[in-house]
Amino acid sequence: MGEAAKKEIGYKDVNDQVLRMLEPPGAGWYIQLFICVALVIVGFFCWTRQLLFGMGMAGIAHPIMWGVYITNFVFWVGIAHSGTLISAVLYLFRAKFRQPIYRLAEAMTVFAVMTAGLFPIIHVGRPWFAYWLMPYPNERALWPNFRSPLVWDVFAISTYFTVSAVFFIVGLIPDIAAARDRAKTFFRKMLYSITSVGWTGSHSNWRHYMAGYLLFAAFATPLVVSVHSVVSWDFAMGNVPGWHATIFPPYFVAGAIFSGVAMVLTLIIPLRRVFKLHDLIRPEHFDAMSKLIMLTSGIVTYSYLTEFYTAWFSNNIFERYQFWFRPFGEFKAAFWGMAFCNCIAPLSLWIKPLRTNITHLFILSIIINIGMWLERFNIIFTSLAREFVPAAWGGYNFSWVEFGITIGAFGWFGMWMTLFIKFFPAVAITEIKEVMPVPMRNPEAAGQHH
Amino acid sequence: MKGEKAVVGVFTYMDDLLTAIEKVKAEKRDFRVYSPFAHHLIEHATSPGRSPVRFVNGTGAMLGLIAGFALAIWCAMDWPLRVSAKDVVSIPGFVVIGYECTILIGSLAILAAIFHFCRLPNILRKVGYDPRFSDDKFGLVVGCSSGEVDKVEASLKDAGADEVEVRDGL
Numbered sequence: 035m036g037e038a039a040k041k042e043i044g045y046k047d048v049n050d051q052v053l054r055m056l057e058p059p060g061a062g063w064y065i066q067l068f069i070c071v072a073l074v075i076v077g078f079f080c081w082t083r084q085l086l087f088g089m090g091m092a093g094i095a096h097p098i099m100w101g102v103y104i105t106n107f108v109f110w111v112g113i114a115h116s117g118t119l120i121s122a123v124l125y126l127f128r129a130k131f132r133q134p135i136y137r138l139a140e141a142m143t144v145f146a147v148m149t150a151g152l153f154p155i156i157h158v159g160r161p162w163f164a165y166w167l168m169p170y171p172n173e174r175a176l177w178p179n180f181r182s183p184l185v186w187d188v189f190a191i192s193t194y195f196t197v198s199a200v201f202f203i204v205g206l207i208p209d210i211a212a213a214r215d216r217a218k219t220f221f222r223k224m225l226y227s228i229t230s231v232g233w234t235g236s237h238s239n240w241r242h243y244m245a246g247y248l249l250f251a252a253f254a255t256p257l258v259v260s261v262h263s264v265v266s267w268d269f270a271m272g273n274v275p276g277w278h279a280t281i282f283p284p285y286f287v288a289g290a291i292f293s294g295v296a297m298v299l300t301l302i303i304p305l306r307r308v309f310k311l312h313d314l315i316r317p318e319h320f321d322a323m324s325k326l327i328m329l330t331s332g333i334v335t336y337s338y339l340t341e342f343y344t345a346w347f348s349n350n351i352f353e354r355y356q357f358w359f360r361p362f363g364e365f366k367a368a369f370w371g372m373a374f375c376n377c378i379a380p381l382s383l384w385i386k387p388l389r390t391n392i393t394h395l396f397i398l399s400i401i402i403n404i405g406m407w408l409e410r411f412n413i414i415f416t417s418l419a420r421e422f423v424p425a426a427w428g429g430y431n432f433s434w435v436e437f438g439i440t441i442g443a444f445g446w447f448g449m450w451m452t453l454f455i456k457f458f459p460a461v462a463i464t465e466i467k468e469v470m471p472v473p474m475r476n477p478e479a480a481g482q483h484h
Numbered sequence: 485m486k487g488e489k490a491v492v493g494v495f496t497y498m499d500d501l502l503t504a505i506e507k508v509k510a511e512k513r514d515f516r517v518y519s520p521f522a523h524h525l526i527e528h529a530t531s532p533g534r535s536p537v538r539f540v541n542g543t544g545a546m547l548g549l550i551a552g553f554a555l556a557i558w559c560a561m562d563w564p565l566r567v568s569a570k571d572v573v574s575i576p577g578f579v580v581i582g583y584e585c586t587i588l589i590g591s592l593a594i595l596a597a598i599f600h601f602c603r604l605p606n607i608l609r610k611v612g613y614d615p616r617f618s619d620d621k622f623g624l625v626v627g628c629s630s631g632e633v634d635k636v637e638a639s640l641k642d643a644g645a646d647e648v649e650v651r652d653g654l
Binding site for chain 2: 185189197234237243264468
């Protein structure tokens with residue numbers, strides 16, 4: 035029996051509860067949008083300073099040439115990751131707890147990739163030449179080096195964005211049609227009529243749609259593995275102490291799912307409260323997400339320990355020094371912060387009541403996201419700060435420009451999420467109905483139709 | 485939809501709808517079923533065949549695989565530059581490009597197939613559609629000639645339709 039059915043809500047109630055979210059917004063929504071747009075303006079102002087006065091405005095300097103921007107890039111790609119896991123992988127496994135949360139997770143994926151994609155462009159310094167990464171005929175007959183992990187990354191991220199966006203939009207079409215059929219204002223009617231592309235839910239529509247959706251899920255699933263594996267190869271293919279390890283792809287994939295599920299919790303808990311979605315998003319869903327966090331936290335912790343073990347076992351002085359430097363060197367606060375947030379704090383979920391304690395989950399989700407940002411910081415900064423030649427060692431000074439662009443990215447992400455939840459159904463109407471009991475006039479005789 | 489008239493039956497119960505579909509199929513009439521969500525019972529009752537979307541997807545994926553490798557190999561051959569004694573055409577390095585292009589083109593092929601086979605965008609062909617069909621009701625629209633309207637109407641009511649309405653066909 036479906037989760038939503040436990041309170042005996044009907045199909046109409048699902049439409050009522052979800053489409054109520056699209057009603058004209060209150061002051062709180064405008065305040066949230068204003069804060070997000072203000073942060074975007076701050077970020078844009080900082081970026082213009084960097085464009086006008088050069089990369090010196092950022093703290094990037096030898097030897098840490100990747101700095102905060104690549105940390106942010108990896109962080110946001112990681113956030114994007116679990117959306118596809120929840121929407122595609124859990125769809126193939128027929129996990130019913132995904133239904134009320136997957137739409138928001140998919141939206142999070144698309145907007146997080148849109149955020150992540152900004153950082154390589156910001157980082158290259160001259161963004162008007164960013165298209166050089168793409169293979170295109172040019173006057174020098176030069177092509178990108180397809181053996182470079184950075185070019186793999188361009189293909190992996192652009193494919194991920196395209197496929198995630200298509201999967202997200204296709205999934206939205208039947209629900210937009212439901213919104214269209216209840217729209218009251220001319221603007222909304224036009225918006226939903228155009229974006230639902232005339233969807234009617236005829237048996238022919240559903241037949242091809244469901245076949246395509248299953249294939250989408252099957253094609254998006256390898257992306258869950260590939261995207262963060264490719265991102266991890268940006269590091270692992272380089273002969274840098276602390277980076278050159280075969281454990282990186284599974285370690286990054288688990289970390290990405292870990293941070294992404296935490297971000298889903300950060301977003302869905304306030305949404306559930308504000309829009310009173312308690313009947314649709316129930317304690318069982320939080321319990322299932324908590325278990326996913328416990329699993330991925332365990333994998334991440336194991337990976338951290340494995341890194342230390344392999345550094346010791348390799349008997350390589352550069353590796354050994356790197357893994358001494360991380361917990362005891364200049365950036366030790368980041369290491370211990372990461373260890374607390376990603377390894378220690380999630381252990382609280384082994385206590386069953388805390389897996390459904392909403393306040394606890396909300397605080398923990400924020401702690402995990404801080405921890406996962408620190409993890410990327412830890413990987414990038416410490417390894418670049420202590421490569422092979424001591425004469426080339428160095429530190430890092432953050433600049434206000436980097437800080438401004440970082441918070442601007444959060445504003446950018448928040449702005450799209452804020453707009454999305456007010457204009458499009460943030461909870462999947464049709465898929466919730468699919469797991470509800472079908473109304474039968476004669477339930478005993480219904481079996482003969484099978 | 486064939487027929488100058490479209491008889492629209494609105495159903496609350498799935499078993500009633502399935503009974504009506506069986507009747508209409510037995511009479512060999514043109515029909516269309518609307519439902520607020522996909523359900524295997526409706527799919528079995530209406531279209532036992534498998535959707536051709538998968539063939540388009542498979543073709544797109546194969547093309548993507550070939551295109552990805554071809555792009556990387558052709559670019560490497562166009563300006564041969566040996567780096568670190570590695571092969572100019574280093575297939576392991578190109579696997580990522582081939583892999584990503586397989587998924588990208590395969591997925592775009594699914595999108596194109598869904599739009600093609602569902603006939604989307606579909607602004608004008610909503611014969612017999614009712615906004616309740618995206619909410620909590622099922623619909624069965626049957627195409628027929630003017631002379632057969634009463635018979636079809638009676639048949640849908642007999643199957644358990646909440647209400648039956650006659651509209652012009654398309």
